[in-house]
Amino acid sequence: MLRYFFILLCIIITSAKAQNVKIIESDYVFENAPFAACHASTLVDLGKGKIMAAWFGGKQEGDKSVVIWTSLKTGKRWSAPKPVADGIVNDSTRFACWNPVLFKAIDGTLTLHYKIGPNPRAWWAVYKTSKDDGETWSDAVKLPDGYLGPIKNKPVQLTKDIILYPSSTESLDEKTWSIHLEKSDNKNNNWEKIEIDCDTFGVIQPSILTYPNGKLQLLCRSRQNVIVESWSADGGKHWSKLAATSLPNPNSGSDAVTLKDGRQLLIYNPLTAGKNWWEGRSVLKLAISKDGKTWKDIYTLENHEKGEYSYPAIIQDERGNVHLSYTAERKRIKYVKLKLLN
Numbered sequence: 620m621l622r623y624f625f626i627l628l629c630i631i632i633t634s635a636k637a638q639n640v641k642i643i644e645s646d647y648v649f650e651n652a653p654f655a656a657c658h659a660s661t662l663v664d665l666g667k668g669k670i671m672a673a674w675f676g677g678k679q680e681g682d683k684s685v686v687i688w689t690s691l692k693t694g695k696r697w698s699a700p701k702p703v704a705d706g707i708v709n710d711s712t713r714f715a716c717w718n719p720v721l722f723k724a725i726d727g728t729l730t731l732h733y734k735i736g737p738n739p740r741a742w743w744a745v746y747k748t749s750k751d752d753g754e755t756w757s758d759a760v761k762l763p764d765g766y767l768g769p770i771k772n773k774p775v776q777l778t779k780d781i782i783l784y785p786s787s788t789e790s791l792d793e794k795t796w797s798i799h800l801e802k803s804d805n806k807n808n809n810w811e812k813i814e815i816d817c818d819t820f821g822v823i824q825p826s827i828l829t830y831p832n833g834k835l836q837l838l839c840r841s842r843q844n845v846i847v848e849s850w851s852a853d854g855g856k857h858w859s860k861l862a863a864t865s866l867p868n869p870n871s872g873s874d875a876v877t878l879k880d881g882r883q884l885l886i887y888n889p890l891t892a893g894k895n896w897w898e899g900r901s902v903l904k905l906a907i908s909k910d911g912k913t914w915k916d917i918y919t920l921e922n923h924e925k926g927e928y929s930y931p932a933i934i935q936d937e938r939g940n941v942h943l944s945y946t947a948e949r950k951r952i953k954y955v956k957l958k959l960l961n
Contacts, residue, residue: 639917640905643940644956648672648690648697652951656680657688659771660944660952663721663729664936665752669693672944673719673731674952676700685715687733689753697954703756704747706735717742720769724805725776729753732768740791744768746807766801766810771824772874773934780804783855785837787823796821798839800855816860820847826875828883828911836883836911838864838875844891846873848911866906866914867891869899872930878959879939883908886931886943889916900929903945907959920945920955928953 648660654676661673670692677685687704690697706714717734724730729749736742744762749755762768767786774784782805787798800813821842828836833854839861841847846866850859866887873887885906890899903921906914920943921928931945940958947953 639907639960641958641960642955643958644695644954646954647947648674648692648944648952648954649700650951652676653700654678654684654688656949657952658946658949659718659930660932660946661719661721661773662932662934662942662944663723663773664934664942665691665723665729666937668938669752670936670942671721671729671753672697672952672954673703673721674946675716675719675733677715680949681715681738683713683715685717687716687719687731689731691753692954703753704731704733704745704759708735714742718771720771720773722769722774722782724782725779726805728805730807731756734767740789740793742767748807760807763810766812768801771872771930772826772932775827775829776805777829777854783827783835785825785827787825787839789823796823796842798822798825798837798849798861800825800827800837800858802855813855813858815849815858818861820861820863822847822861824872825849826873826885828875829877830911831881838866838873838885840868840870840872842870844869846887864912864914869893870896871900874931874933874943876933876935876941878935878941881909883911884933884935884941884959885914886920886933886945888929897927897929898925900927901925903928903931917959918957 656679657676673689686702688700706716720732732746734742744767745759747756769784770787784801786801797817822839825837825839835851837849839847845863846868869892871888875885892899901923905918906916908914933943944954
């Protein structure tokens with residue numbers, strides 16, 4: 620009798636957890652890829668039910684064959700992957716492409732940020748723009764020296780003329796990781812850098828969350844087995860010294876979005892790092908918070924003993940639906956559309 624009561628209790632608890640999230644769609648952006656490996660997806664809402672995804676793909680991460688690919692979702696179908704940017708420098712020199720980030724500004728300009736270079740310590744930042752939602756793209760433009768733009772996660776547009784970019788650097792000797800912010804106007808001009816006190820943390824790839832009255836929060840990947848945060852009370856001009864959150868993380872990329880109702884939604888790997896770099900990336904969860912301090916896991920997207928399900932992207936569309944994507948075993952990009960029920 621006690622055994623059946625325990626089973627019933629588990630069913631009730633599982634059902635209660637499932638009621639937080641309704642999965643509307645769950646599939647892969649592509650099945651038969653024209654590349655061997657892929658990683659680092661990004662999403663943008665183009666309006667009218669259209670979602671664009673981008674990622675890098677080629678022989679393997681860092682290989683000069685790696686280029687930026689895009690696919691457009693109209694209805695429930697994704698278009699075939701299309702290469703839109705490469706790392707060709709001249710007739711004899713070519714490098715890998717890295718970490719695309721899609722962003723649509725208030726004026727309708729779609730920007731594709733990405734990196735070119737031999738590795739994350741020596742890469743440089745470029746971007747392309749589109750006035751027709753990615754049907755055609757401009758030539759690549761290199762950012763001013765010393766600027767890297769968004770490293771992995773999407774920027775936020777604070778005002779008509781201020782776009783804030785979550786950025787970071789990795790030192791050439793690989794010992795130092797540090798985050799900073801960059802900002803530009805809505806024409807990708809007038810770049811400025813905002814420094815942040817990283818204390819003793821090794822951090823990269825921040826996400827930006829927004830709150831009322833100019834309050835902002837950063838959530839960062841770290842080498843310390845925890846997601847690290849910083850806060851601003853003046854619209855991003857000044858930031859607090861980095862501090863650890865209560866969220867475990869195995870030195871793996873995460874992403875977060877501020878929802879239309881003011882809550883914060885985080886997608887992340889909730890384990891700690893293993894001996895090898897990919898260990899700890901076999902579980903992927905969604906967590907939610909009202910204040911950015913207390914987080915609650917509300918849905919498990921992946922739960923495996925081993926494997927890599929990582930580097931997520933998350934956005935909310937104009938209709939309130941949440942869209943997310945992530946790397947699935949470096950072979951495909953998984954896509955999920957969902958709605959929060961409470």
